[in-house]
Amino acid sequence: MTIGIPNALLYYRYQYLWKTFFAELGCDVVTSGSTCQATLTQGVALSVAECCLPVKLFLGHVASLIGRCDAILVPRFETLEKNQEFCVRFWGLPDVVRNTFPQANVLSYNLKGREGREFLALGKRLGKHPAQILKAYRRGVQEQSRQDRLAREQQEILLSSPAPKVLLAGQPYLIHDAFGGAPVIRMIEQQGGVPIFAERFDRKACRAASRELSKDLYWVVNQEIIGAIPLAKHQVDGVLLVTAFPCGTDSLVNELVLRRVGDIPIAQIVLDEHQGEAGLQTRVECFMDILQERRQSRAR
Amino acid sequence: MLDKLAISFPHLGDYSVVFTQLIRHLFPDARVFPAPPMTQKTVELGSRYSPDFVCAPFKFNLGNYIEALEQGANVLVQTGTGCRYGYYGELQEQILRDLGYRFQFVCLSRERAKPAALYRNIRNLGCDLSLPRMAEAMLLACESIRAMDRYEYWMREQVAFETVPGSFEQVRQQLFADIARADSLADLQKAKARCRKASAALKTDPPQHPLRVGIVGDLYTLMEPFSNFFVERQLIQQGISVSRVMGVWFLLFGKNHKQALKDSRPYLGYTVGANGVDSVAQSLAYAKRGYDGIIHMKSFGCIPELNATPALMNLSRDWDIPILHLSFDSHTSETGVQTRLEAFADMIRMKKEEGRIADSQFGRGYRFGIH
Numbered sequence: 001m002t003i004g005i006p007n008a009l010l011y012y013r014y015q016y017l018w019k020t021f022f023a024e025l026g027c028d029v030v031t032s033g034s035t036c037q038a039t040l041t042q043g044v045a046l047s048v049a050e051c052c053l054p055v056k057l058f059l060g061h062v063a064s065l066i067g068r069c070d071a072i073l074v075p076r077f078e079t080l081e082k083n084q085e086f087c088v089r090f091w092g093l094p095d096v097v098r099n100t101f102p103q104a105n106v107l108s109y110n111l112k113g114r115e116g117r118e119f120l121a122l123g124k125r126l127g128k129h130p131a132q133i134l135k136a137y138r139r140g141v142q143e144q145s146r147q148d149r150l151a152r153e154q155q156e157i158l159l160s161s162p163a164p165k166v167l168l169a170g171q172p173y174l175i176h177d178a179f180g181g182a183p184v185i186r187m188i189e190q191q192g193g194v195p196i197f198a199e200r201f202d203r204k205a206c207r208a209a210s211r212e213l214s215k216d217l218y219w220v221v222n223q224e225i226i227g228a229i230p231l232a233k234h235q236v237d238g239v240l241l242v243t244a245f246p247c248g249t250d251s252l253v254n255e256l257v258l259r260r261v262g263d264i265p266i267a268q269i270v271l272d273e274h275q276g277e278a279g280l281q282t283r284v285e286c287f288m289d290i291l292q293e294r295r296q297s298r299a300r
Numbered sequence: 301m302l303d304k305l306a307i308s309f310p311h312l313g314d315y316s317v318v319f320t321q322l323i324r325h326l327f328p329d330a331r332v333f334p335a336p337p338m339t340q341k342t343v344e345l346g347s348r349y350s351p352d353f354v355c356a357p358f359k360f361n362l363g364n365y366i367e368a369l370e371q372g373a374n375v376l377v378q379t380g381t382g383c384r385y386g387y388y389g390e391l392q393e394q395i396l397r398d399l400g401y402r403f404q405f406v407c408l409s410r411e412r413a414k415p416a417a418l419y420r421n422i423r424n425l426g427c428d429l430s431l432p433r434m435a436e437a438m439l440l441a442c443e444s445i446r447a448m449d450r451y452e453y454w455m456r457e458q459v460a461f462e463t464v465p466g467s468f469e470q471v472r473q474q475l476f477a478d479i480a481r482a483d484s485l486a487d488l489q490k491a492k493a494r495c496r497k498a499s500a501a502l503k504t505d506p507p508q509h510p511l512r513v514g515i516v517g518d519l520y521t522l523m524e525p526f527s528n529f530f531v532e533r534q535l536i537q538q539g540i541s542v543s544r545v546m547g548v549w550f551l552l553f554g555k556n557h558k559q560a561l562k563d564s565r566p567y568l569g570y571t572v573g574a575n576g577v578d579s580v581a582q583s584l585a586y587a588k589r590g591y592d593g594i595i596h597m598k599s600f601g602c603i604p605e606l607n608a609t610p611a612l613m614n615l616s617r618d619w620d621i622p623i624l625h626l627s628f629d630s631h632t633s634e635t636g637v638q639t640r641l642e643a644f645a646d647m648i649r650m651k652k653e654e655g656r657i658a659d660s661q662f663g664r665g666y667r668f669g670i671h
């Protein structure tokens with residue numbers, strides 16, 4: 001059996017878990033590959049106009065998987081714990097996909113607190129034995145945390161580099177997408193800067209640190225993003241909030257962050273599917289100039 | 301700290317009558333007033349200080365707060381559960397503080413909307429009513445909301461066919477005035493009896509096959525007519541009977557999530573946040589009851605309703621019922637909405653007419669799509 005995994009949204013958070021889990025169960029895994037122009041065009045055509053960019057990309061990725069696999073993995077994410085919710089967007093993902101692609105075989109699990117139980121149900125739907133499923137799940141979790149640790153360690157090395165460091169605070173699925181944040185990363189590097197990623201800090205510590213900025217915040221991914229700001233404040237030169245139009249959670253949270261963070265250069269970049277590179281380039285260059293200028297004046 | 305409490309809150313349709321009544325009972329010494337009536341200026345003020353692509357209710361609320369503060373309010377109330385609503389409070393308070401206003405912000409969102417926290421909050425504000433009296437005030441407010449919602453639901457269905465223009469509205473205004481004055485459940489009973497008597501005397505002259513339209517969507521856009529350019533009124537003026545279940549009573553006590561999820565099968569499998577499931581379940585009910593069309597309204601970028609939109613599109617195709625999707629933002633043009641509504645009304649009128657002719661003429665085969 002071949003399982004298709006769209007390279008979008010929380011793929012960037014759970015990819016190793018999913019891949020290992022299905023491989024251990026003896027399934028073949030295909031991913032939709034990185035975003036290309038066709039993915040974007042298809043996604044835009046398939047979705048309601050006012051959906052956010054990542055969801056349009058997601059639908060494009062799902063469309064590219066149709067016909068290439070037996071089932072497509074579209075999990076539903078509701079909560080991790082009490083007051084740690086995912087954006088409502090993720091609550092409706094399986095239903096949106098089912099209604100948009102009636103012909104697709106959608107494989108889903110429902111993350112609502114207990115992850116293990118959901119994977120058990122998922123494996124049973126594939127006709128596997130519970131012991132085998134649990135073993136596969138455990139392997140998957142180990143692999144995911146190993147990869148997360150590796151990424152964290154690599155980032156630790158980057159954090160000690162002498163070049164100006166920019167903390168990119170944004171949804172991981174936007175920042176690492178070829179049509180989302182990838183140009184921003186490239187431009188920062190061209191300007192001699194080092195991009196630091198918010199999601200590569202310890203998630204638990206980030207969630208706790210986010211309370212410094214916002215007490216009421218209940219979106220878990222946003223907690224992890226903005227929690228990195230107080231954690232990394234003394235290690236980086238500036239913070240770029242990267243968001244997509246019209247991201248529901250970021251629209252509120254980033255405004256609050258911009259109003260509350262005062263002791264480090266911070267700016268917001270809004271991406272959408274119509275962007276030209278020139279505008280983006282100007283903004284990133286300006287921001288990098290400010291960071292360089294600050295460094296020089298401090299050295300003087 | 302503060303000398304005299306001046307409590308204000310943002311608008312939500314006509315419910316300000318009930319909120320004023322409730323707060324007036326809880327804080328007899330305070331000055332209680334709803335934010336000044338919504339105007340274009342409210343919207344402009346709100347959007348000027350709001351983030352760009354936040355959903356429209358945030359902007360309307362913020363505009364209300366600023367105007368209320370200018371009128372001398374020193375206590376502002378916000379609630380909110382579900383989706384983004386629960387997070388409004390913290391940001392709105394920050395924006396208003398950055399603007400330099402001094403006030404106390406009572407945010408009754410999410411966890412703080414639960415009875416124990418609600419009680420603590422009310423006590424903290426300096427309410428010295430005994431618990432039974434407090435409960436009585438709450439009960440009175442709830443019953444008032446129920447009376448309002450019942451009359452308005454009935455009115456929306458009937459008012460398009462009234463023989464004396466403005467007669468339904470008159471009864472409604474009377475009910476509001478009575479509710480605003482009510483100090484006890486006995487007063488409310490009298491108001492309800494009066495309303496019942498008056499509405500029994502109202503005359504209507506419905507056509508043989510009236511056009512019926514159901515309205516579904518996100519709670520604020522549905523309940524605050526200013527934010528949707530009085531869509532309901534426009535429909536009623538075209539002689540269309542309007543049905544809308546959404547109301548505060550429905551949100552507080554009428555919602556049955558499990559049932560709604562069951563009712564929305566096969567279009568939805570899970571809850572999609574806020575009122576998305578209700579929108580689908582209600583649309584399906586309208587389709588089954590043979591309504592002529594559905595209007596799906598939301599504020600721009602409302603995620604739960606966007607989650608429900610693909611399901612609604614399929615539903616529209618499967619049940620052959622037209623659905624008009626309207627998105628409202630602080631920049632939406634009134635003329636644009638009007639044009640679309642008129643076109644929609646014409647379309648469902650023609651569709652109905654055609655269907656009736658096809659039904660009456662044997663062999664036309666309308667139902668098989670070969671006319």
